[in-house]
Amino acid sequence: MFVRHLSLIDFRSYPEAEVALSPGITTFVGLNGQGKTNLVEAIGYLATLGSHRVANDAPLVRAGAEKAYVRAAVVRDGHEQQLELEINPGRANRARLGRAASTRPREILGTIRTVFFAPEDLALVKGDPATRRQFLDDLLVARQPKWAGARADYDKILKQRNALLKSARQGYDRGALEATLPVWDEHLAAVGANLIYARLRLLHDLRPFVAQAYDEVSAGQGDAALTYRGSLHVKLSESIASGDVPTVEEITAGMHETFAEVRRQEMDRGITLVGPHRDELVLQLGDLPAKGYASHGESWSFALGMRLAAFQLLRHDLGTDPVLVLDDVFAELDAGRRRRLADMVGDAEQVLITAAVADDVPEALQGNRFEVTKGVVAPASSLGIGSDGGQHPAGDQT
The missing domain is CATH 3.40.50.300 (P-loop containing nucleotide triphosphate hydrolases)
Structure with missing residues (x-):
């Protein structure tokens, strides 16, 4: 190409x-x-x-x-x-x-x-979680363009659910709110679980390319790894962090269970606390998180390794560069x-x-x-x- x-x-x-x-x-x-x-x-x-x-x-x-x-x-x-x-x-x-x-x-x-590497990519290592979530989601879309629609749908549902939660802080009847929220829970879980599952499958495929690319860029100066830190209940999040990929049905059930656990907090704060928009991609060098511990050179090597890994994954998937x-x-x-x-x-x-x-x-x-x-x-x-x-x-x- x-x-x-x-x-x-x-x-x-x-x-x-x-x-x-x-x-x-x-x-x-x-x-x-x-x-x-x-x-x-x-x-x-x-x-x-x-x-x-x-x-x-x-x-x-x-x-x-x-x-x-x-x-x-x-x-x-x-x-x-x-x-x-x-x-x-x-x-x-x-x-x-x-x-x-x-x-x-x-x-x-x-x-x-395209795979784009620019100075701004240092934020993949040193920046906010949103930057790393965007890296995953952009790679999902590059791999399978249908995920652009899923992302847009999720953002719309999340915006509407957050607006409903904020109304609780503005005098809206909490009883009526608790009766309405399950409908939005269902919508958000239906799209969000598929997005989380797709990210986890992507990570499963991407990890070996990241490890190899970092090793080559850094001349074998460390072991790079990626861990997905979810916003679901503890048991399921720990399973995901260990590298497991639950089914869509298991993730959907986990989202509903976690919604119930954090319902009061969500109503008090007026925001949605569960879903792919709250998840984090943790970059690690050995046993330490790269953010806050990696040197400037290591951070550049990690950011570059992630982009090169994306290139190799797309080359493998598409049969063309x-x-x-x-x-x-x-x-x-x-x-x-x-x-x-x-x-x-x-x-x-x-x-x-x-x-x-x-x-x-x-x-x-x-x-x-x-x-x-x-x-x-x-x-x-x-x-x-x-x-x-x-x-x-x-x-x-x-």
């Missing part, structure tokens, strides 16, 4: 850009603020319908424009498909696949898969980690790299190179000339 061509209109700093790509390694080199990350961010957005840099769509549209377009030609198994996303902040986005009529963006998920994006990461790694990373990804079908300094990229990853200067994307041999032979100026970086 690879992106053959990328086209942008009013995306981030680009009024317009046309970039011809190819399999193998491509590096975008430019000083900070020139627009190189915007290019790979656009490809990541096509794959996930989200940005690794911002939580909403407004910053993705160039200042002064009403909407943005991201288009790409994606080749898989010799067949090419055209993708288009129309980004409309504050309104519904629109998508198009090939010559078909416009459709919901969710319908194009799976057409292109996802597009691997390394966004401005080599400057953060020492020479040994750079070299080992290069050895691990050199055979990927397509690797897209951004770097402020070309010398930061290991020699083993020298491939096609573009210079990005004030939004002009040009082959390194012809600075100022775009990949289609024309200039492609862009506005100021936002």
Whole structure:
């Protein structure tokens, strides 16, 4: 799988850009603020319908424009498909696949898969639990796009259940609330149990890849492991933490049992205390949690190991490589980690790299190179000339 061509209109700093790509390694080199990350961010957005840099769509549209377009030609198994996303902040986005009529963006998920490693990924180790939950759920969707719908359904039900619980703190009759909550318990458990089960199956498959990737990146400097810490009652949570994968029915029953145990607390606090939104993925080095104990270098190795493990898992599942994006990461790694990373990804079908300094990229990853200067994307041999032979100026970086 690879992106053959990328086209942008009013995306981030680009009024317009046309970039011809190819399999193998491509590096975008430019000083900070020139627009190189915007290019790979656009490809990541096509794959996930989200940005690794911002939580909403407004910053993705160039200042002064009403909407943005991201288009790409994606080749898989010799067949090419055209993708288009129309980004409309504050309104519904629109998508198009090939010559078909416009459709919901969710319908194009799976057409292109990416694994994205960026400096922000240090939060996988040092950040809040929500970051690690998102890692799992994003990988679920990359593996099987149907989980995007399940996540959206769960979030809607959770929002409605929380609103009902908050009403208890605003004078709503508690007796009426206790009579109504079981209906929402049923809805939340039905979707939540399936999501927890899918995460646990994913972890079962992912663990050996994480252990191997960390070992290779760190040159055998420790044992990396992943543990799922659930919000269910103690007995079931301990079973899950030990690596067991209960059935969906067992998880559903466990959610209902735990709802009953924490009912009073939920009503007092006005929030839902049970479900996948409260669970935690614990990263461990040996017997210690990585968060708070891992050194800076170990934290980088763990974050990188998780992304590389995701790449290997998707490669195994799909029978083809996802597009691997390394966004401005080599400057953060020492020479040994750079070299080992290069050895691990050199055979990927397509690797897209951004770097402020070309010398930061290991020699083993020298491939096609573009210079990005004030939004002009040009082959390194012809600075100022775009990949289609024309200039492609862009506005100021936002």
